[in-house]
Amino acid sequence: MLSVDLNCDLGEGFGPYPLGDDVALMPYLSSVNIACGVHAGDPALMRQTVAAALAHGLAIGAHPGLPDRQGFGRRELAISPQEAYELTLYQVGALQAFVLAAGGRLHHVKPHGALYNMAARNRPLAQAIAQAVKDLDPSLRLYALAGGALLDEARALGLRGVSEVFVDRGYGADGHLLPRGTPGALLDDEEAAVAQLLSLVRDGGVQSSEGHWVGLQAQTVCLHGDGPHALPFARRCAEALSQAGIARRAPA
Template identity: 60%
Template sequence: MTAAKTIDINCDLGESFGPWRMGDDDALLAVVSSANIACGFHAGDPDIMQRTVALAVAHGVAIGAHVSLPDLQGFGRREMAVTAAEAYALTLYQVGALHAFARAAGARLRHVKPHGALYNMAARDHTLAAAIARAVRDFDPSLWLFGLAGSALLDAGREAGLQVASEAFADRGYREDGSLQPRREPGALITENDLAIAQAMAMAREGKVRAVDGSIVELQADTLCVHGDGPHAVAFARNLRAALLAADIVVAAPGADA
């Protein structure tokens, strides 16, 4: 009997700050299997981190550190010139901060995922990617590293001896080389629910996505990212999970049985 296919649904959470609120984290945590929790550099603060970890524990969702460049005003989406040593230190700093909250809640970290500009930079810059991977390994070699499918970050993670999860995006446009279309370009965000669900299912079942130029790109999808900051985020996450389950695809975090 063929084993059922398993895929993870991850979401960027804990992105509120002080009295300002972003997204419905509680509702999303009832749907997703992995939570990438902001660590204070692009979003979040100590109170939000503690609250989001507690919610993730209550929902049985895998906890991950969503590490970023130090760019609170720009939400971590502006590229910065950082050295490999700086990337190592900022990754270790943020992972350590979230680990403290997880440990206090009787839980543990399961993965690390860079955010925004740092994610895209590490996808193409092997030196930067290697620094991030080393920081994750030096903190805890059992942690999974999430990165863009086919990217330098996943290569660096494997070279560092980490378990890696190839990430695909349901609601983002892809270029013909497998990179994400920049947000500033038309078509970078797929806003139609049915189109995003169809793209996600093609990636989950067939390992393929249609690029913006019409070509077909092959990619591995171990984890599907849904963004938690849109007005229809919860409904979309629910629809995606339902579509996966209807296709006999199990939704679970990487290494959930470990």
């Protein structure tokens, strides 16, 4: 039976300021990426989100980002590979502590926002992030943009690199995500998102914004949890996968 992982970025509120309904999303997912208290999140929210994810039987990943709360980690910062290594190790270790304390096991790491996109293009940065993951726990999987440098570097270091695509983001002809703020960067129509999801999973690719076919390996599919359409999108995507005979399953 064909299967794919459906993941979502969660735990991205702060203190009394929630962002999205994380628990309501969980029944439709197979894995989650939990913010580690730097671009978003805090210790209490990390603990709560880990507990809820374990209660739902979801694979848990750490979601390290750039130290830019005001920009939600989506603005590029000029960091060195050494700084990327340290930021990754620091944040993943923190989330791993909460998972272990709750009786679980960390499944994967997925960088957030600008750090994720920078690592898809910048090989020294990608190598540093992958090395941090390997040094902490070489059994961890590293979720990375399909066709990007981080996926290559993870696999070169012997990590289980997992090729990620996006159901609610537009793609350019080079296979990279369209920058936020540009036309077509965000998909806010349910049926368009579902069509893109099935195209990625069943057909192995997607139509770019320029109308070109872009082949992409879809081992895990991300649905963002911070948008106003997150819950209906998650529900509709889960239904579409089930109707197509595609199981939701985290990578082994």
